[in-house]
Amino acid sequence: MVKTSNRLYAWALILPTILVLIVVVVYPLIYSLNVAFRNADLRIRLNPGEEYPFIGLDNFLRILDDSRFHDALLRTAYYVGLGLAIQLSAGLGVALLLFNLTKRRALVTALILPSMVIPVAVGWTGRLLFHPTAGPVNYILSLFGVEGIGWVNSAQYSLLTLILIDSWQWTPFIMLISYAGLLSLPQEVVESAKVDGAGGFRLFIHIILPLLKPVLLVAILIRVLEMLRAFDVVYVLTYGGPGTSSEIVTFYAFIAGFRYFELGYSAAMGWIIVILLSIILTLLVRVIRA
Amino acid sequence: MSEKKGTSRREFLAGVGGAVAGLAVGAAVGWSLKPAEMAPPEVRTETVVQTQTVTQTVTAGPPRPFEGVKITALVHSGHQAVPWKKWSQVIKDRWGIELEVVETxxxxxxxKALLGIQASPPEYDIIQWNSAWIGDFEPFIQPLDEFMSKPEGDPGWGDIISGYRNFQNTWGGKVYSLTLDGDTFFLYYRKDLFDHPEERDNFKSQYGRELTVPRTWEEALEVAEFFTRKKGEKLAGSTLTKDFFGIADQLRRGRSYYWYLFRYVPYIAAARNGQGDYFDRDTMEPLINTDAAVEALEVLKRxxxxxxxxxxxxxxxxxFTAAMKEGIIGMWIHWPDEGKRSDELAPLPVENPPKPQLGVAMIPGVEKDGKLYQYTIVDAAWVVSVVKGSKNPEAAYTVIKFITGPEASLENVMAPTDFMPDTGHDPYRYSHIHSYRFRKLKPHAVPLLDAYAEALEKGFPLLxxxxxxxxxxxxxxxxxxxxxxxxxxxxxxxDGVAKEWEQITDKLGRDKQKEFYRKMWELIG
Incomplete structure (x- = not known):
């Protein structure tokens, strides 16, 4: 009897949370899945009570044939891969430097400031920094004899500029997580390795890095999720251009949904992204568990 | 600060008007319409007294025809919403309408508008929308012809510049909207540079003709090439401190098509004996990959x-920054903003610059067989409409007639002033461009106002x-x-674009699209 009332009490406590989750997470997901199977184009005139026609897998099959989507997907992979490599190496490097400094609190605070800036502001800052004629980046490069890089205005460099700006904003995040990981390392293991004669590089490769691996994988997981959903900076900085040179998959989904008003097709793209994210997430979680 | 001060001045004027004449409406109008900068100064205590007078006289005035009616307007957020809020009190005082402004x-x-006006009953009585969306919005908005035909219903139709009347407000022979913001485009050029004697002489000796504001794209490219110079070279008789460029367009992905269309329209019109078009009107086949279209794109590349x-x-x-703040561009095409802000033009980037001067002209065209094909794109811009199914369409029409009407809209397009903060609205009425007050208040905008009438007579609609x-x-x-x-x-x-256009046409229905495209060209008058 007591057990039943406890169970009811427990359900009563978690019920509001479940209801909120259903309303704000489950329902929109199911709704968007429903939309993905329909020709939901805002330009189609519906009669009162009429719904957008159900078209089965047509939107998903169309994605298979859409070279613009495929190109955007490849660009996204490049964006995530290179961005992550820069952020991991720089973030971990700075964390190691900080770890070896004695007075570092103010520096840590200063270094994490970029990750607090809202993405739209980051985009606008990027437009000013990388302006080809009036921007400080090209001015500094010109002092070293490097002239006229187009950055966001050239098809060659626009995606790289996005990666650099994302790295500027999010390297501190990797740095912070790595730094916290370094602080929590079991010092006796590190000291033993030192006693056994392990030098700086070997100590890092064989002791510190393996011990930091779970922490770094969590950081990678978070960053991959974030980068695959990148949108704001692209919108402000390049609008996917010039041409399609910086059009990543989320931006294309946005264009399809909110510029061409093909909500069904856009939702299908969204679900493809969700499936890809789920696969990456599962793999990463397995690695972390291992 | 100046805004607060301005309000009290208006209240003072309104109070005096109300006390002397005893007319509630008159007082309210005076309170709202009289620009602050023209009113005498006064002290705070007087302001309070005069505000009370306004309230009393309004109450004692004639009955207001829509007393207690609530009208909901969906409008562009930010500066574009300013006039709606600013005039809401006047609207209430004159007609008794409670105006609720929903910003987005x-x-x-x-x-938001499309979903809101499809609802039953519709969520809004009035919507501010872009005239390019007429094909999608037409079933849900109210034609205004009936309202306009009634006594005192004319919104000053003949006063709206014909380019806007034809290409923004009219659709299939009916009036669906009233223009709120007269967006269009002009060619801006460095008049200080074009007028410089040394540059004029050099140009003549190099090209064998006078340096004039280009009328054709070929002339424009020549002039642009002539003025494009490196830092350290001479410009306007002095040494350049920065690189200088003859021409610049706004080519960031997203809206670069405008700068192509400025070339495309005259080229396609010249190729088809004056009939500029996006599609063949009989077949809906795109004309965007014809020889004329290709030539226009090559001109853009040059x-x-x-x-x-x-x-x-x-x-x-x-x-805007490169042209107006850095002063490194010789010619460029843009919206009316530069013309309204020509006093902000930076000097040329030379050691001894002449006094900066901005010129405003028609966008270049194409000359063929002695005929000049020159057009200005009438931008698909912000218009307002009454929503079909509104419970109070007459009241809604009264609101948009007032907001876009000659007296209120002049204040909107002259902004920023002490009375009206920046609205982002550009002139769209003949009474705006010929306004004595506008020209006195903003003398630097006079060249722009002069260019308006000519430009809009040669308007060409955006798709x-x-x-x-x-x-x-x-x-x-x-x-x-x-x-x-x-x-x-x-x-x-x-060719790739044409293929995509064909796919869109097929997707949306070729016959339907053909019908819509023909409607686009059915003009009034």
């Missing part, structure tokens, strides 16, 4: 090569059929790919 960011207006290195990333801010945004975005993408070097030939880029 411009990028959300299409979807212009790009004479522009600053980052021009493929130029949006509004970048072009506005269902899917207009998708058609134009696909065009934008093709142009951007070509200019960025992703596609090597103009023909190949435009």
């Amino acid at each position: 960011p411009p990028e959300d207006i299409y979807s 212009s790009k090569d004479l522009a600053p290195p980052g021009v493929l990333g130029f949006e509004w801010d970048e072009l 506005k059929i269902p899917g207009a945004f998708e058609y134009l975005d696909k065009l934008d993408l093709g142009i951007s790919k070509y200019l960025a070097g992703e596609i090597m030939s103009a023909k190949e880029a435009l």
